[in-house]
Amino acid sequence: MHTPLTDDTKAIMLLCGVFGEDHAVDPLTQTEYNTLARWLFNQQMRPGDLLRQENWNAATIGASFGIRGERLKALLGRGVSLGFAVEEWQRNGIWVISRSDEDYPERYKKHLKDKAPPLIFGVGDRSQVQGGGVAIVGARNVDAEGEDFARKSATLCAHNKMPVVSGGARGVDWIAMTAALEAGGVTIGILADNLLKKSLDRDTRSPISEGRLLLLSPYPPNARFTAGAAIGRNKLIYALADYGLVVSADYKKGGTWTGATEELKRGNSLTIFIRTGENVPLGNKKMLELGAIEWPAVDAPDRLDQQLAEVAKSTERNSVEEKPALQMPLPLP
Structure with a gap:
């Protein structure tokens, strides 16, 4: 219906x-x-x-x-x-909501203000569009340690009933989304291109029909991939989650670095966690200097949400609130 x-x-x-x-x-x-x-x-x-x-x-x-x-x-x-x-x-099961609709993601309105996209196309359970959980992102080319970390982190989110939000791209994004689904969790993929084609893939049809996979895009369902579109949707990934987690980022290049640093500089930024260790990419280490927080050692597998909230509260940054782009209630219809 x-x-x-x-x-x-x-x-x-x-x-x-x-x-x-x-x-x-x-x-x-x-x-x-x-x-x-x-x-x-x-x-x-x-x-x-x-x-x-x-x-x-x-x-x-x-x-x-x-x-x-x-x-x-x-x-x-x-x-x-x-x-x-x-x-x-x-x-083909695609629906669309606009910034004027009552069920438009409230997180986008509050976090992005006038940068909230006027239209969002979606496939899956529309009631899940309000998001939450952890945005797990990273490079397309990731080493074995990064793959394992992404898989374990996403599985932990699923066990704690926290949605995994990601971009659906090859590499960390899809590894995390797949792991969460395999663990019985809910995943939200925010795509930069071809929502229609992705929704018909063999790997996505079942979890969509089961109500565990929601695919969204601010771009038309048949849109082709462009680097600009991929970078433009990065802020939508973070804005739909409670926390961000960067698994692997190249220093000063690639969409992962661009998206994470953009979020860290935002006046109302999410708490951005990052994978640390001896063998992580240079980009991961540099993000710590920009305000990212080390992903904590999980003290109890069933209280991830509480632990992340406690870490985030204890390390809140005293940043200056961004001024709204328009002097009126935001976002505009």
């Missing part, structure tokens, strides 16, 4: 969505959409109000910030293409 799309979500999809091979008009970027959303907020309007043609001219006038009126009207006029796309996605 599919949850009907709200009018707000329909409008946001028309404005920001990509439908098949139709590239006649460029969808709004997140920055452009935020600007439009700010105008709607000031006018006491909702995105769904733009589904009525009488509001198009008002939006064009009020949103005189570099978005041409013809472009806005062309985007909002893609109703037929949207209908075909949604029908195909739903046929």
Whole structure:
């Protein structure tokens, strides 16, 4: 049974969505959409109000910030293409939520503010979209010690009923996700590309149907991989979890280093734990200098959540709170 799309979500999809091979008009970027959303907020309007043609001219006038009126009207006029796309996605079990929906991840709103993606596509149990648990990340190329650490950490999370959040990429991401599933746990994968293809893989179909694997992406279900997309989704991995755990990171290169250091510099950063030891990569050692915390020796296998909370509380960093990007309730619809 599919949850009907709200009018707000329909409008946001028309404005920001990509439908098949139709590239006649460029969808709004997140920055452009935020600007439009700010105008709607000031006018006491909702995105769904733009589904009525009488509001198009008002939006064009009020949103005189570099978005041409013809472009806005062309985007909002893609109703037929949207209908075909949604029908195909739903046929393959894909659902979509927007920043205006009640079940949009509250963690994204609080942690990312206006950087929270306007749209999220998903496959699996939608009720698990609120996240929690540990974000386990690391390099694609990882040594045997790193593999073993990722597997054991993910298994421990599963035994403590803490979801494992990761990126679904080759290497540490998939090792951790697979280990958690094999241990009977819940895993949330936030993908940078091809949500549709991944959801149909033999390895993912069963845990999805069992309600133990949730796949999410801020990108269209058929999106191809780009390095920029992979780096862009890293903040979504951390933002959906209670804690981060970096298994293996190359120093000053790669998505793992970029994503972890970005999170460590955030004013409202998660607690980021890191694997330590004699043979860890240089990036792991350098992250300790940036504020990451050594992954603790587990004192009791059934109280991981409590132990991590205690360690995080005792090592809280006195960082300056980030100023919100917009002086109004965030995120915008």
